[in-house]
Amino acid sequence: MRALGTRLLAPAILVAVGLPFATLGVWSLAERWFFPDLWPQAWGLRAWRYVFATAGGQVAAALVQSVAVATATSLVSVVVALPAARALGLYDFRGKDTISVLLTLPVIVPPLSVAMGLHLWFIRLGLAETFVGVVAVHLTFCLPYAVFVLWGVFSNYNPDFESQARSLGASQLRVWRQVMLPMVMPGLIVAGLFAFLLSWSQYLSTLIIGGGRLTTLPVLLFALMGSGDRPVAAAVSIVFVLPAFVALLFSARHLGGQSLAGVR
C-alpha cells in the first residue's frame, strides 16, 4: 500500500506541475488552434522564431533587466533583513509587536496601492522611471518577506554558539562571518530566493514606477499578450518561468536536507 503510494507520488507531482507547462509548450508550438479542437490544427516554430529572432533583442534585454532587478532586490533584502531579523529573533524590546504589524502591512496592502502611493514621492525624489526606483518599490514587499523568514530562523537560533566561539578565541567579526553566517545560511538562501521570485513576478509596480522605461519580462509579456498572439505569449511565458524554476532547483539542491535554523 505504502509502496504504491510512494511510487505514485512522484508522477502525481510531475503531472500537477508539468501539465500547465505542457499546455504552454503546446500553445507555443501551435500555428493554428481553434475551438473546439483539443489539439492544434497546425504546428510550427513561428512563435519561437518571433521570440528568439524578430523580438530577440527585446526579450534578451527584458531578461537581463528582470535578472538585474530581482538580483538587486534580493541582495538588498537579505543584507538589510539579516541584522533586523537577528534583533527581532534574539532580543525582547518595546515596540516589537508594532514592528511585527508594520511589517505585515506591505504584504497585506496590494502592491498597486503601494506603487501608486509611492509614485508621486518617487517623481519628486527623481526615482521614477529609474532602476533604483523599481528596486525600491519591490523592496517594500520583498524586504518584509525576507525579515519574516529570517525572524523565524533567528527565533530558533541559539546565541550561545556565538558566545562559545568568542570564548574559543574568535573576535566578534569572525564570529559573525564564520559561525553565524554558516548557521543561518539555509534560511538566508530561502529568504533570498523568496525575495528574488517575488520581485521576478512583479508587473504592476514595475509598470507604474518604471513608467514603461524599465521593461522587465512580465512587462514585455503583458505587452505581447495584449496583441492577442497566444503562441507568442506562451513562448514568452516559458522564457519567463524557466529562470525562476532554475533558481528554485539550484537552491533546493543547496538546501538538500538541511534544517532552516541553526541546531539548538
Add this chain to the structure above:
Amino acid sequence: MGALSLKNLTIHYGRQPVVADFDLDIRDGEMVSLLGPSGAGKTTILKVVAGLLAPTRGAILIDGQAVTDLPPEKRDAVMIFQKPLLFPFMNVQQNIAFGLKMRGDSGDRRARAVAHILALTRLDGLGRRKVHELSGGQQQRVALARALVLEPAILLMDEPLSNLDANLRQEMRELILGIQSELGITTLFVTHDQAEALMMSQRVALLLEGRLRQVGSPRELYHRPADPDVARFFGGDNFIQGRMRDGVFETDFGPFPVEAVSGNGHRRTATIRPEDIQLVTDTGDQPDHLPGTVKRTRFEGMATRAWVSCPSGELVVLTPRSGLSAGQAVQLRLPPEKIRIFPD
C-alpha cells in the same frame, strides 16, 4: 600557569542583581567546584570570568593580572557550556581545531594538536565524523577536547555532565578528573549536584541565590555547614533550637555538652545529620535516648529514611536498619559530638 582570583564580583542583568560580592581564589592547577541550585547564578559567574558578560563591580585576575576589561578572545580562560554547542557545519576535527585556527596556528600544528587531544579524550578515529552522528557522550567529549586543545590557563566548565545518563556521567567524570590532573589546568567546575561537587574537587564553593555561602573541603561543607541554608542544601533536615548555658546547649531534645563556651544565655540553632542519629527498636528504657514514633519511611537502597515523631519535634533519621514501619515505637540517640551549633 594560571591562578584565578575573583574579587568582589557583583553582577546584574539589567537592574536585576544576580550575583553579589562574590570572592573566590583558585590556586594554579587546582580544580574547584562551584555548587548551587538552578538559578543561583553559576552560569552567570562563568560568563563573567570568560569575558562574555561584564560585571557591575569587581575584578578578575589571572596570575595577578587584571583581565576584567579584556574581551573573551583575549583572555586565557575558555568556557565549556552546558550543551556541547558543536558547530553543526563542521566535522569533529574542524570543531576541535576552531580555536587553534582563530589563534592562527598553522595547518600542521593544528593537525598534530587535534590528533593528540583526540587520543586524550578517547575520540580516536572519530575526527572525520559529522557532529550529528555522535552520541551525547561523544559530543560532550568533543566539546571538552575543543577547549583543552587550546591549553588555556583557566578552564570553566558549566555542568558538563548534566546532559548525560548515569553510566556515561561516571565515565566522563573519571575522564575529566584524569585529564585535569594530567594537564594541571586550573579549573572552575560548575554543578548543581552536591554529590558530584564533593567527588570532583578538593574544594567546593557553595552559591545560594547569588551569594557565596561557604568555601571549603567537601568534608567541611558536609559536616560543618556554615549556616542552616548550607546544611539544608546538603540534606541536613534536622534543626534544633536551644540556648547556651554554662558549656551546655539546652534544647527540648535534651542538654548537649559543648566544648566552646561562647555566647552564654544566647539562643542558637543546631543541626544533626540524619545518618548521625542512632535509632534502636528496643522498647526498654535506654539512658540518653528519646522515645519516638515512626511516621513514615522511605527505602533508599543502602539505608532507610525514617521520619520520627518525638515529643519535642520531628527528626529525620537515615538508618541501615530495615523492617521499620509506620506507627512503630523507636528510641533515638543524638550523639553530642555530632551536633553542629551554628555561630550567630
